[in-house]
Amino acid sequence: MEIMEWVRFIIGAVFLLIGMFVFLVEMIGVFKFHYVLNRMHAAAMGDTLGLGSCFVGLMILNGLSFTTLKLFLVIIFLWFTSPVSSHLIARLEVTTDEEPEKHYGKSELTEEEKKGGEGR
Amino acid sequence: MSKKLTEEQYRKTFSFRFRQWLDGTKDPYLGEVEMKKQKPFVEDAQTAAHRIQDEKEVEERAYDLEHNAEVRIFNRIYRVFAVAFCIFLVTMLLIGVSDLPTFGDAHNPANNEVAERYIEKGLEETGAVNIVTGMILDYRAFDTLGESHVLFIATCTVLILLRLDRKEDREANEADDRTHEPKNDVILQTVARILFPPIIIFGIYIILAGHLGPGGGFSGGAVIGAGLILYLNAFGFAKTEKFFTAKTYKVMSFAALACYSLAKSYSFYTGANHIESVIPLGTPGAILSSGLILILNICVGVVVAGTMYTFYCMFRKGGH
Secondary structure, three states, X not given: OHXXXXXXXXXXXXXXXXXXXXXXXXXXXXXXXXXXXXXXXXXXXXXXXXHHHHHHHHHHHHOOOHHHHHHHHHHHHHHHHHHHHHHHHHHHHHHHOOOHHHHHOOOOOOHHHHHOOEOO | OOOOOOHHHHHHOHHHHHHHHHHOOXXXXXXXXXXXXXXXXXXXXXXXXXXXXXXXXXXXXXXXXXXXXXXXXXXXXXXXXXXXXXXXXXXXXXXXXXXXXXOOOOOOHHHOHHHHHHHHHHHHHHOOOOHHHHHHHHHOXXXXXXXXXXXXXXXXXXXXXXXXXXXXXXXHHHHHHHHXXXXXXXXXXXXXXXXXXXXXXXXXXHHHXXXXXXXXXXHHHHHHHHHHHXXXXXXXXXXXXXXXXXXXXXXXXXXXXXXXXXXXXXXXXXXXXXXXXXXXXXXXXXXXXXXOHHHHHHHHHHHHHHHHHHHHHHHHHOXX
16 A cells, blocks of 8 residues: 555656646746746646646645645636637737738738638 | 957957946846837927916925915814824834833743744644744734734735726727737637636645635735736726726725734633633534634635736736
């Protein structure tokens, strides 16, 4: 039984370390890139993969209990909200960009592209 | 033996850049990250004339000591009262300080008896399982009442400063929303529709369970306020105005603060006169227990949620 405990601890720790590593990569990316959309790409990695594996590691370490369910709900909530906020930032950046030629190789966006996801 | 570098070569080395970064002489992001330059301040003739007119009027009405007798009298009385009030305040505080025990003495009641009493008798006297809630809403309820009032006064000030007075201005601002942020975003609306109810329910849960575990009015109110802000961002003012306007906020906050004051006045009155309070403490751990704490938590939650939402509305565009 003690071996099983150890195996669980090691699996959980590995997941946590993977999450930490992803967060480190995210951090470097955010400070290294200079354009909004590039930085967002780096930041989104931490919000999804890094957070996901950290919480999975914590869930494995914690074992089955009510706390595990709560951790799972936190993951669901953050995976719901983080892409939406990134989407809004990206959309605002695209609609208000002052140098589209430099960033997209295109001088003018069409009306359709500018509208993005508006309306139904 | 180390090689001697010229100034040019030294500027390219890592140690030079590190030195710059350490001293703060160079901003590594300057010129690299996109930033908009601030527009120079320009004033057209009409606003300038308006401003000069305003300044003149203020000067005449408030500062013209030679021609305005009212201002002169007010100024004199004001000085006398200011000095009298300062002396009164200083005297009161000095009397208070002179009665205090030596600062930092290990035998002071604050250092041993108070904490002991909270831990040993907290559950018995307040009925709250969460000792912290018992402290802030029972032993120190007066302090929390002051905090709620600070929030209310801050919102009133922001309303005075930022609210657009005319309805046309507000409507023009609302129509111009596209320049500030994406509007009617389907993705955001769908997610908001799914997440809004759980967020509000979670906030209510935190408020109602404040005396049973971690939580309480401040944190629960913040969660509800965040939920309302999400709803506003997704659906715009037209929809939120149906259930939440500045008037709603005023009525809600006033009712909550009045309820808090009345409830606490009652318990202060009974406590000071050694009358048995009729409000039962209930069994510790049940949701309807710990006397007034639940009601006070709800009041604080209402004030905090309204304050967060109103602040956001005002700073966004002075609407509502």
